[in-house]
Amino acid sequence: MLTGGIDIGSTMTKAVVMRDGEIAGSEITVTGAEHRRTAHLVMAAVLERVGLKLDDLDFIVGTGYGRLNIPFADRQITEITCHARGIGSLFPQAQTVIEIGGQDCKCIRVRDGKVTDFAMNEKCAAGTGRFLQIAADMMELTLDKMNELALNAREMVPISNYCAIFAQQEIISDLSLDIPADVILAGLFDSFARRLLKMAASLKVVREVVLTGGGSKHRALRAAVENILGYPVRLPAEPLLTGAYGAALLAAEQVQRAGRAGGTRKFAEVSVG
Amino acid sequence: MAEEKKVVKVKTTADKSTETSKKAHLLVRKYYHEAAQALQEGRPVAWLMASTLCEEMCRAMDVTPIYTENFGGTAAAMQGGIMLCEACEADGFSMGICGYARVGLGHSKLRQELGRVDPSWPNGGMADPDLIIGCSAGCEPRYKWYQAQRRYQQVPFLCPEILDTYPVGMDPDDLEDYYVELLVAEMYETKALMEKHLGKKMDMDKVAEYAEQSERTRNLYWKCDEIRRAVPGPMPVEDMLSCMPFGFFYTAFKESEDFFQELYDELAARVKNGVGVIPEEKLRILWGWGLPPWHYLRIFNYLESKGAVAVMQECYTNFCADDCSQYSDPFERIARYQIRCRNHGHKEANARHLGVDVSRMISYVEDYKCDGVIQHALVSCRQRTIGQIASAEIMKKYSTIPVMSFQSDLVDERTASQAEINQRLDAFLEVAAVEKERRQKAGLL
Numbered sequence: 001m002l003t004g005g006i007d008i009g010s011t012m013t014k015a016v017v018m019r020d021g022e023i024a025g026s027e028i029t030v031t032g033a034e035h036r037r038t039a040h041l042v043m044a045a046v047l048e049r050v051g052l053k054l055d056d057l058d059f060i061v062g063t064g065y066g067r068l069n070i071p072f073a074d075r076q077i078t079e080i081t082c083h084a085r086g087i088g089s090l091f092p093q094a095q096t097v098i099e100i101g102g103q104d105c106k107c108i109r110v111r112d113g114k115v116t117d118f119a120m121n122e123k124c125a126a127g128t129g130r131f132l133q134i135a136a137d138m139m140e141l142t143l144d145k146m147n148e149l150a151l152n153a154r155e156m157v158p159i160s161n162y163c164a165i166f167a168q169q170e171i172i173s174d175l176s177l178d179i180p181a182d183v184i185l186a187g188l189f190d191s192f193a194r195r196l197l198k199m200a201a202s203l204k205v206v207r208e209v210v211l212t213g214g215g216s217k218h219r220a221l222r223a224a225v226e227n228i229l230g231y232p233v234r235l236p237a238e239p240l241l242t243g244a245y246g247a248a249l250l251a252a253e254q255v256q257r258a259g260r261a262g263g264t265r266k267f268a269e270v271s272v273g
Numbered sequence: 274m275a276e277e278k279k280v281v282k283v284k285t286t287a288d289k290s291t292e293t294s295k296k297a298h299l300l301v302r303k304y305y306h307e308a309a310q311a312l313q314e315g316r317p318v319a320w321l322m323a324s325t326l327c328e329e330m331c332r333a334m335d336v337t338p339i340y341t342e343n344f345g346g347t348a349a350a351m352q353g354g355i356m357l358c359e360a361c362e363a364d365g366f367s368m369g370i371c372g373y374a375r376v377g378l379g380h381s382k383l384r385q386e387l388g389r390v391d392p393s394w395p396n397g398g399m400a401d402p403d404l405i406i407g408c409s410a411g412c413e414p415r416y417k418w419y420q421a422q423r424r425y426q427q428v429p430f431l432c433p434e435i436l437d438t439y440p441v442g443m444d445p446d447d448l449e450d451y452y453v454e455l456l457v458a459e460m461y462e463t464k465a466l467m468e469k470h471l472g473k474k475m476d477m478d479k480v481a482e483y484a485e486q487s488e489r490t491r492n493l494y495w496k497c498d499e500i501r502r503a504v505p506g507p508m509p510v511e512d513m514l515s516c517m518p519f520g521f522f523y524t525a526f527k528e529s530e531d532f533f534q535e536l537y538d539e540l541a542a543r544v545k546n547g548v549g550v551i552p553e554e555k556l557r558i559l560w561g562w563g564l565p566p567w568h569y570l571r572i573f574n575y576l577e578s579k580g581a582v583a584v585m586q587e588c589y590t591n592f593c594a595d596d597c598s599q600y601s602d603p604f605e606r607i608a609r610y611q612i613r614c615r616n617h618g619h620k621e622a623n624a625r626h627l628g629v630d631v632s633r634m635i636s637y638v639e640d641y642k643c644d645g646v647i648q649h650a651l652v653s654c655r656q657r658t659i660g661q662i663a664s665a666e667i668m669k670k671y672s673t674i675p676v677m678s679f680q681s682d683l684v685d686e687r688t689a690s691q692a693e694i695n696q697r698l699d700a701f702l703e704v705a706a707v708e709k710e711r712r713q714k715a716g717l718l
């Protein structure tokens with residue numbers, strides 16, 4: 001059975017092709033402004049890599065903010081369901097998933113790979129990948145360097161997590177006071193982690209906790225989360241792909257429910273369950 | 274200078290399902306026009322808030338009422354709320370103040386600046402009042418709003434002390450008489466003040482007539498909500514929100530009673546013939562705690578486009594029907610009826626050791642066979658927002674159906690992103706569908 005999952009996020013677009021329950025190939029690219037074009041390009045790239053054509057796939061699930069702009073997807077499912085399914089497969093013991101995307105973050109409570117509850121950030125960049133990008137640009141640092149400095153810091157200053165713009169102003173103020181960059185950055189990641197966990201607290205954070213999404217690649221953020229929780233969290237090998245991977249898994253379930261495979265994608269009315 | 278660009282207006286109001294609700298706006302407009310006409314003819318107009326218990330008194334004294342909270346919701350639904358909010362904020366009021374209050378204050382501010390009410394304002398705007406009658410029930414902004422209103426309009430402000438909801442855990446049978454005594458005393462005091470300001474006596478026989486009228490209207494309003502338990506749901510929340518003004522505000526009007534009779538007849542016919550809101554009702558949703566996003570009532574159509582129907586709402590309902598005709602003093606009749614409706618379900622809540630609001634939602638989930646609950650966290654209404662996290666936790670102890678909260682506002686569309694709300698709704702509906710399937714497989718449905 002061949003299935004595809006494609007996740008058009010606000011920042012990055014990801015595609016996964018699965019063959020008989022295993023990942024055959026994947027691709028990640030920048031989303032840009034033209035979702036349909038990006039969807040075609042990313043799927044073409046992954047299909048070429050695994051030597052397949054679009055028509056070879058039995059079912060394709062689209063997810064992410066741009067999921068309605070994937071003309072070749074057989075079904076659209078939200079990224080919350082897709083991340084839960086992907087993480088449920090990678091970490092069967094997972095109960096709490098925190099997904100840090102480019103423009104939002106989500107906390108998802110899962111049981112057996114299915115969503116039991118979820119919370120999302122409100123309309124603010126604080127607590128999203130964008131927040132860290134703003135800080136990196138302002139301090140003229142690469143994201144890697146930012147993490148390295150924060151991880152090696154021995155002190156930190158408190159930074160507001162209420163609003164990305166307020167945080168930006170605080171950073172400017174701290175820099176003007178000659179507070180070292182590593183101390184500011186340690187405070188920034190701590191602030192970010194507290195914001196995430198405050199959102200997650202409405203659902204109660206239960207171990208195992210898995211971080212995913214592009215923002216979870218920040219080592220200093222993971223360290224700050226673990227420091228606050230008091231125990232280690234899990235991280236997929238490629239956190240950007242869990243949504244697309246979950247979408248491809250859900251696509252496989254659709255085919256199984258319909259009881260057939262063979263390259264004709266005509267099962268779009270099957271339910272999600 | 275560049276040519277001014279035309280602003281593209283996106284439809285935010287809901288498409289309605291029931292024929293009667295499609296006519297609701299005409300009756301609302303009629304009530305506003307009647308106030309404008311009264312002003313022209315030199316008859317007095319009063320601005321009122323919900324729960325003041327003064328509508329029957331106003332009608333008995335030939336005072337035409339306008340409900341300023343109703344205007345707030347209507348203005349937002351007609352995309353006129355922001356203009357009025359901004360006028361209010363320009364005078365130094367915070368964006369955090371109740372959206373209804375900001376619309377009302379903005380209206381008065383612009384009225385003062387223009388020297389008239391602009392007929393292009395929603396429903397032609399509110400006619401100038403001779404009296405403004407607020408009350409203490411509900412929330413703090415209701416005290417302060419009309420107090421601040423007097424910056425713009427030097428008219429008498431009456432503010433009866435209306436205490437109409439029992440504390441958690443108290444036995445209603447022990448409390449009713451005390452509460453009624455307070456309300457009746459406040460109503461007599463309001464009567465005296467109205468007589469003083471209007472320079473004439475109140476006809477208590479007329480008050481009695483209007484009290485009876487209100488009771489009939491409100492009982493029918495409740496009956497319409499009751500019949501909505503049917504599967505498929507005959508009437509969605511967006512339709513009832515359009516009809517709500519006649520069961521929650523303008524109750525002492527025969528036209529309001531007739532409206533609900535027509536609505537009930539339509540609903541009964543729909544139930545009899547199995548007519549639902551959408552062809553295939555996959556999920557039934559309770560609109561839980563929090564007032565509606567008047568600026569985005571199309572949210573309900575969005576749900577319907579995904580196979581989900583909001584079948585019942587927790588807000589602006591009458592909660593029960595009653596007959597208080599045995600009380601000869603019309604004020605006592607009005608007070609008893611109000612107290613009994615407001616506190617309906619209190620005994621059941623006590624048995625559950627819960628507040629009556631949460632307890633009602635638990636009952637609604639069962640009675641209306643709901644598959645999910647949506648709560649609306651309102652940026653400018655803390656009274657209807659505080660406790661939503663706790664209520665969601667409590668409801669999860671009684672049912673496995675999902676509860677979702679989203680943040681926007683009753684009036685202020687600047688606080689909301691429709692794309693973000695829809696994103697959240699999509700995920701919520703998926704969770705609700707999975708949970709419904711689980712319950713079906715487990716033989717629980």
